[in-house]
Amino acid sequence: MSGNILSNPIDLKRIRITDAFWKKEIELVRDTVVPYQWEALNDRVPDAQPSYCMHNFKVAGNINRKEEQETDYVRPVYTVNGFCVWPDDPGKPEERFYGFVFQDSDFAKWIEAVAYILQQYPDQKLEKVADEAIDIVCKAQQPDGYLDTFYIINDMSKRFTNLRDHHELYCLGHLIEGAVAYYEATGKDRLLQAACRYADCVAEYMGSGTHQLHGYPGHEIAEMALARLYEVTGQEKYRDLGLYFINERGKRPYYFDGEDHGAIDQSVALRYHYHQAHLPVREQTEAVGHAVRAVYLYSGMADFARLTQDDSLKAACERLWEDIVQRKMYITGGIGGTHIGESFSFAYDLPNDTAYAETCASIGMMFFARRMLEMNPVSQYADVMERELYNIVPGGMGLEGTSFFYVNPLEVVPEACHKDERKAHVKPVRQKWFGCACCPPNLARLIGSIGTYVFTETKDTVWVHLYIGSHMEKQLRISTAQIDVESGFPWDGHVKLHVACDTAETFTIALRIPGWCRTYRIKGLENAVTEEKNGYLYITKAWKSECLELEFLMEVQVLDADARVREDIGKAAVMRGPVVYCLEEADNGKELHLLKMDEDAVFEMEQKEIAGESVIALRAEGWRQKKAQNTTLYYPHRRTEYERTTLTWIPYYTWANRGEGEMQVWTRI
Numbered sequence: 001m002s003g004n005i006l007s008n009p010i011d012l013k014r015i016r017i018t019d020a021f022w023k024k025e026i027e028l029v030r031d032t033v034v035p036y037q038w039e040a041l042n043d044r045v046p047d048a049q050p051s052y053c054m055h056n057f058k059v060a061g062n063i064n065r066k067e068e069q070e071t072d073y074v075r076p077v078y079t080v081n082g083f084c085v086w087p088d089d090p091g092k093p094e095e096r097f098y099g100f101v102f103q104d105s106d107f108a109k110w111i112e113a114v115a116y117i118l119q120q121y122p123d124q125k126l127e128k129v130a131d132e133a134i135d136i137v138c139k140a141q142q143p144d145g146y147l148d149t150f151y152i153i154n155d156m157s158k159r160f161t162n163l164r165d166h167h168e169l170y171c172l173g174h175l176i177e178g179a180v181a182y183y184e185a186t187g188k189d190r191l192l193q194a195a196c197r198y199a200d201c202v203a204e205y206m207g208s209g210t211h212q213l214h215g216y217p218g219h220e221i222a223e224m225a226l227a228r229l230y231e232v233t234g235q236e237k238y239r240d241l242g243l244y245f246i247n248e249r250g251k252r253p254y255y256f257d258g259e260d261h262g263a264i265d266q267s268v269a270l271r272y273h274y275h276q277a278h279l280p281v282r283e284q285t286e287a288v289g290h291a292v293r294a295v296y297l298y299s300g301m302a303d304f305a306r307l308t309q310d311d312s313l314k315a316a317c318e319r320l321w322e323d324i325v326q327r328k329m330y331i332t333g334g335i336g337g338t339h340i341g342e343s344f345s346f347a348y349d350l351p352n353d354t355a356y357a358e359t360c361a362s363i364g365m366m367f368f369a370r371r372m373l374e375m376n377p378v379s380q381y382a383d384v385m386e387r388e389l390y391n392i393v394p395g396g397m398g399l400e401g402t403s404f405f406y407v408n409p410l411e412v413v414p415e416a417c418h419k420d421e422r423k424a425h426v427k428p429v430r431q432k433w434f435g436c437a438c439c440p441p442n443l444a445r446l447i448g449s450i451g452t453y454v455f456t457e458t459k460d461t462v463w464v465h466l467y468i469g470s471h472m473e474k475q476l477r478i479s480t481a482q483i484d485v486e487s488g489f490p491w492d493g494h495v496k497l498h499v500a501c502d503t504a505e506t507f508t509i510a511l512r513i514p515g516w517c518r519t520y521r522i523k524g525l526e527n528a529v530t531e532e533k534n535g536y537l538y539i540t541k542a543w544k545s546e547c548l549e550l551e552f553l554m555e556v557q558v559l560d561a562d563a564r565v566r567e568d569i570g571k572a573a574v575m576r577g578p579v580v581y582c583l584e585e586a587d588n589g590k591e592l593h594l595l596k597m598d599e600d601a602v603f604e605m606e607q608k609e610i611a612g613e614s615v616i617a618l619r620a621e622g623w624r625q626k627k628a629q630n631t632t633l634y635y636p637h638r639r640t641e642y643e644r645t646t647l648t649w650i651p652y653y654t655w656a657n658r659g660e661g662e663m664q665v666w667t668r669i
């Protein structure tokens with residue numbers, strides 16, 4: 001790849017997070033989220049929607065056992081809630097498959113989160129629970145490696161007949177991700193072996209051979225997972241399978257058209273777009289269709305662009321990236337403007353109150369961004385990671401760690417969520433669990449692995465992409481550098497970078513200059529050669545024992561949206577550093593739409609407690625529109641009158657932690 005710098009993320013084992021903000025989040029995942037989610041996967045959370053995830057694995061494992069023990073055992077065929085269209089012998093309730101077809105993936109994400117926690121906080125009790133869970137999962141595996149409980153329980157003869165909808169390859173992808181992480185954390189390879197065997201089974205069925213299916217995943221993720229499996233095992237067959245999926249997508253005739261999708265309608269005109277299969281991936285220019293699928297695909301494309309040094313694949317990733325961040329991303333980092341198909345809408349169509357902005361899609365943006373950084377360290381990618389990290393990611397979870405948002409709107413009037421079906425997908429408060437629970441365990445694995453987003457490295461350069469307090473070790477040619485980042489983010493822009501080497505040695509540290517920062521100061525550059533490039537300050541010197549002090553001026557910024565974003569015309573949003581702010585009813589009363597900011601508002605910062613979380617809130621004098629004394633719905637225009645009021649903004653990620661109420665990010669100005 002001409003002119004590019006390829007750098008690698010750093011293994012979690014080499015990083016220790018010391019950051020006030022993120023250490024707390026990771027510990028919340030360790031102490032609350034992981035145990036809570038284990039209860040949820042076992043259907044033991046009172047008043048929450050059941051998961052059936054572990055139930056399905058157990059049922060599938062029992063079928064295996066019966067087949068082994070009873071030669072005349074006939075595998076039953078069962079139906080599944082809303083999905084299965086096969087002969088309807090419902091079978092015994094306790095032996096049926098329940099839930100969504102991809103329920104297995106919730107275990108895989110959970111075990112991945114457990115793995116990241118164990119890497120940072122060894123814990124024998126947790127490891128035992130995880131090993132027992134792995135045992136249940138592995139018992140469900142078929143002799144040829146197949147491992148998807150939906151078909152194992154329902155009808156094995158139908159497997160791989162509906163790649164478009166039935167998520168076998170999605171479950172494979174998640175299984176690989178979880179298995180690799182668990183192997184890296186514990187050295188135990190039982191789940192990794194299971195994942196490899198399932199991948200081998202898929203590779204038997206799918207590929208370019210005449211006897212094989214020329215298919216690819218209906219929901220992407222296997223691509224990036226196979227890239228990871230290849231990197232961990234060194235086995236080229238996994239790289240080849242992942243690349244095959246990437247290259248096959250979008251070819252004509254459309255593979256899914258040859259499948260039997262049962263009762264599920266095929267006639268939707270944009271069906272190719274929904275799966276990003278409307279064009280071969282190298283020809284794609286616009287981010288379309290289901291947003292999570294899309295960014296998982298683009299992440300896989302970026303992996304293979306790097307692994308195979310493929311410039312045309314990289315160029316496609318860059319075009320798709322640009323389309324998202326310049327035309328289809330909310331200020332919060334949310335993506336997916338419409339709930340119809342959980343999809344991207346058209347350019348600049350970013351409604352606030354019907355937004356989809358699925359938590360998983362923002363997590364997918366993190367994956368995509370880090371992979372783009374690995375191919376080319378340009379600060380805009382890290383800027384987006386940071387936007388996701390301080391807004392949608394922590395906001396996706398309640399401050400207590402046991403409630404979650406799937407959809408992340410930018411404006412909420414609770415009554416509308418309850419009464420207007422067009423907004424039924426928008427919940428005004430976080431939920432304990434979801435029937436389709438993709439987001440909560442996705443958050444757990446992302447937060448658990450946050451350390452892998454902070455730096456990337458080559459032999460002689462370390463990039464600091466995120467200012468997250470952390471410690472890492474860098475092996476140089478002759479000595480080892482201990483690098484410590486101390487950071488006040490997201491509340492203040494002070495950062496200290498301590499570097500200590502046993503013997504003075506020359507290497508480069510590249511520090512990201514955040515996109516939101518107009519002025520920064522740095523102390524400690526004596527005897528250094530510096531260069532600013534692509535949003536990074538490259539500092540090369542013989543490091544021995546030094547401390548760099550940085551100050552990124554963190555001002556309150558009032559932001560407009562491009563005039564093509566119809567919903568935000570005449571409105572402004574408030575940010576400070578990477579944090580997006582919002583108005584909430586709890587501080588500003590009802591009818592937030594009547595509030596108006598001053599063009600030249602003077603903001604004051606206020607330390608505030610929100611459900612036990614200490615944050616910086618912002619206050620400024622503004623206006624509340626007076627209601628006219630009309631007796632009819634419409635009346636002759638008269639000058640609008642306002643009264644003075646104080647507006648209080650809180651960080652977006654903390655909204656809906658004080659009960660149900662209105663919220664808005666964009667306010668009239």
Ligand code: FUB
Nearest residue numbers: 102219292342360436438
């Ligand atoms: O299809 C699996 C997951 O469920 C998707 O990623 C989410 O968008 C939800 O539809």
Ligand code: ZN
Nearest residue numbers: 358360438439
């Ligand atoms: Zn999700």
